[in-house]
Amino acid sequence: MSVLQLFLDWISQPAQWTGPEGIPARLAEHLWYSVVALAVAAAVALPAGLAIGHTGRGAFLVVNSANAARALPTLGLLVLVVTLVGLGLVPVLVPLIALAIPPILVNTYEGIRQVDADLRDAAEGMGMTGREVLLKVEAPVALPLILLGLRTAAIQIVATATIAAYVGLGGLGRFIFDGLARRDYETVVGGAALVALLAVLTEIVFALIQRLVVSPGIRHRAAAR
Structure with missing residues (x-):
């Protein structure tokens, strides 16, 4: 039997769509973990990336901290946090946030740094303050790269949030871990799919967001690079 057939057989069972262990409930849990982790990561990385990109100070720290964060083993960090603070949502969020910060931070920094210097000079010549230059000139031009960082982080979080099931929480990872424990490979395939x-x-949603919030001129310029 093909993997596709296993998935279709599993998802077509009415029992998979009801109750606290059904697909809607597990999907809602998975989305909750993912949205919270992305929101916290963005709250940390976006202001830092904007400030460092605008001033040019701390660029060395951005690159090295991002590389260090990428090297962190997600499951190992999860186990370490569980050891320190016990079970709960926090041990799941910590590795997800650590995973999401580097792409947001680096892309935001790079987006701001790649803004044409002539645009900055023209804005300053019009009497704009540094803050106005950042928010009204640099950030809008850098928006495609900033959204790329958010999209990359969101996809990584969604794919990795299955670790919540490893410490007894819910989410789509519950199907994978429970299926493996019972040797129910149909459930494993269903959860993974x-x-x-x-x-x-998530990729499609961010592509639509980019089309809505990025001006056509900036979007075409980014695509031509």
């Missing part, structure tokens, strides 16, 4: 589909949907 749902995670993959959610990652693809």
Whole structure:
């Protein structure tokens, strides 16, 4: 039997769509973990990336801290935090946030630094303050790269949030871990496929957001690079 057939057989069962262990409930849990982790990572990385990109100070720290964060083993960090603070949502969020900060921070920094210097000079010549230059000139031009960082972080979080099931929480990872424990490979395939589909949907959502919030001129300029 093909993997596709296993998935279709599993997802077509009415029992998979009801109750606290059904697909809607597990999907809602997975989305909750993912949205919270992305929001916290963005709250940390976006202001830092904007400030460092605008001033040019701390660039060395951005690159090295991003590389260090990428090297962190997600599951190992999860186990370490569980050891320190016990079970709960915090041990799940910490590795997800650590995973999401580097792409947001680096892309935001690079986006601001790649803004044409002539645009900055023209804005300053019009009497704009440094803050106005950043928010009204640099950030809008850098928006495609900033959104790329957010999209990359969101996809990584969605794909990795399955670790919540490893410490007894919910989410789509529950199907994978429980299926493996019971040797129910249909459930394992179903859970893995749902995670993959959610990652693809996340990609599509961010592509639509980019079309809505980025001006056509900036979008075409970014695509031509």
